[in-house]
Amino acid sequence: MNFLAQDPRTVFLGQAVTVAGTAMSTTLKDVPPERRIELPVAEEMQMGMTTGMALTGLIPVSIYPRWDFVLLAINQLVNHLDKVPMMSNGGYKAKAIIRTGIGSQRPLHPQSQHTGDYTEAIRAMCATIEVIRLEDPADIFPAYEKALMREDGRSTILVEYGDYYGEK
Amino acid sequence: MGVQAQPTKEGLMTKDQLIAFEEEIAAQFNAGKIRAPVHLYSGNEEQIIAVFKQIRPQDWVFCSWRSHYQCLLKGVPKEHVREEIMAGRSISLCFPEHRIYSSAIVGGVLPIAVGVAMSIARRGEDAKAYCFLGDMTSETGIAHEAIKYSRNHRLPIHFVVEDNEKSVCTDTREVWNQPRLSLEGFGDEYVSYYHYKTKYPHAGAGVRVQF
Numbered sequence: 001m002n003f004l005a006q007d008p009r010t011v012f013l014g015q016a017v018t019v020a021g022t023a024m025s026t027t028l029k030d031v032p033p034e035r036r037i038e039l040p041v042a043e044e045m046q047m048g049m050t051t052g053m054a055l056t057g058l059i060p061v062s063i064y065p066r067w068d069f070v071l072l073a074i075n076q077l078v079n080h081l082d083k084v085p086m087m088s089n090g091g092y093k094a095k096a097i098i099r100t101g102i103g104s105q106r107p108l109h110p111q112s113q114h115t116g117d118y119t120e121a122i123r124a125m126c127a128t129i130e131v132i133r134l135e136d137p138a139d140i141f142p143a144y145e146k147a148l149m150r151e152d153g154r155s156t157i158l159v160e161y162g163d164y165y166g167e168k
Numbered sequence: 169m170g171v172q173a174q175p176t177k178e179g180l181m182t183k184d185q186l187i188a189f190e191e192e193i194a195a196q197f198n199a200g201k202i203r204a205p206v207h208l209y210s211g212n213e214e215q216i217i218a219v220f221k222q223i224r225p226q227d228w229v230f231c232s233w234r235s236h237y238q239c240l241l242k243g244v245p246k247e248h249v250r251e252e253i254m255a256g257r258s259i260s261l262c263f264p265e266h267r268i269y270s271s272a273i274v275g276g277v278l279p280i281a282v283g284v285a286m287s288i289a290r291r292g293e294d295a296k297a298y299c300f301l302g303d304m305t306s307e308t309g310i311a312h313e314a315i316k317y318s319r320n321h322r323l324p325i326h327f328v329v330e331d332n333e334k335s336v337c338t339d340t341r342e343v344w345n346q347p348r349l350s351l352e353g354f355g356d357e358y359v360s361y362y363h364y365k366t367k368y369p370h371a372g373a374g375v376r377v378q379f
Contacts, residue, residue, distance in 0.1 A: 011290070037286075045279040045313045052283020055269065060283075079273045080280060088262035092269070
């Protein structure tokens with residue numbers, strides 16, 4: 001996240017981005033506080049705000065700790081962020097980075113509503129957004145670098161494995 | 169992106185010009201010349217012109233599937249608006265050079281407008297987001313979230329509720345069993361509200377077109 005924060009266009013938003021709360025929170029601790037926006041639990045609004053900020057040229061890094069929570073934002077993800085290039089004949093660019101994860105199952109198993117992996121389903125629903133599942137720690141930096149630097153205006157969803165935080 | 173010049177306030181299209189534009193589009197649609205849905209305005213010309221007297225070129229305008237008047241009043245040349253409509257894109261007209269974004273999904277533009285307003289505020293830009301929504305949309309959860317967040321964080325945004333009493337053919341007040349809608353009568357820094365009666369159906373222009 002520090003690499004992303006070096007780009008002045010990035011802003012980090014979601015729940016537990018300025019306070020503790022998830023495994024992802026700790027990865028943001030060195031990002032300047034003024035670049036982090038703590039939001040209420042309002043997943044669809046968060047995704048819409050992500051698109052809006054991206055329309056103005058910022059690169060929002062929008063954080064949803066679990067795929068299961070992204071499901072509440074599918075309307076804004078699929079109908080808007082993904083469709084902006086088609087709706088505007090390529091006129092609008094809305095490049096955002098969506099960071100999410102597959103909930104960890106060890107040492108505690110949070111059961112079916114917190115461990116979903118919707119990578120393939122969302123990949124099938126999106127026409128322009130690229131979905132990258134980070135299968136190995138070595139994949140992480142190149143994937144974020146691609147998401148940040150890409151010049152095609154597309155957004156990227158990066159999917160982490162919660163269990164890897166403690167295991168890899 | 170660059171922002172194109174907008175006509176002076178004296179140069180805003182007039183009520184009669186707006187009506188004539190929609191009537192021309194209605195005729196084209198009824199003649200089967202537009203192979204896509206159109207959603208036409210009528211009866212709100214004076215109210216929407218009054219709103220646009222405040223809107224500047226650097227401001228953003230967010231609309232629903234019914235957006236011809238906003239595009240014209242924001243300064244998009246009517247030939248360009250007509251061209252997009254004839255190409256079948258009336259339902260989500262977007263003109264980046266004029267900072268107009270429209271969506272065919274109920275409530276779709278609201279949180280996007282909030283994000284734009286937040287970006288404007290963070291960068292200290294002299295601009296504002298204006299977001300148009302209908303009466304049924306004004307009762308959705310996303311509308312309450314977006315308006316509450318914007319108001320509480322004092323974002324540079326204004327929501328304009330246009331109440332024609334229905335969504336497609338459904339009576340908003342009847343289905344919510346609520347004679348007075350939640351934002352009805354609002355008129356402050358963040359929300360304004362007006363009523364109007366349209367002569368057009370929700371979509372199309374009154375003639376069933378067979379292709």
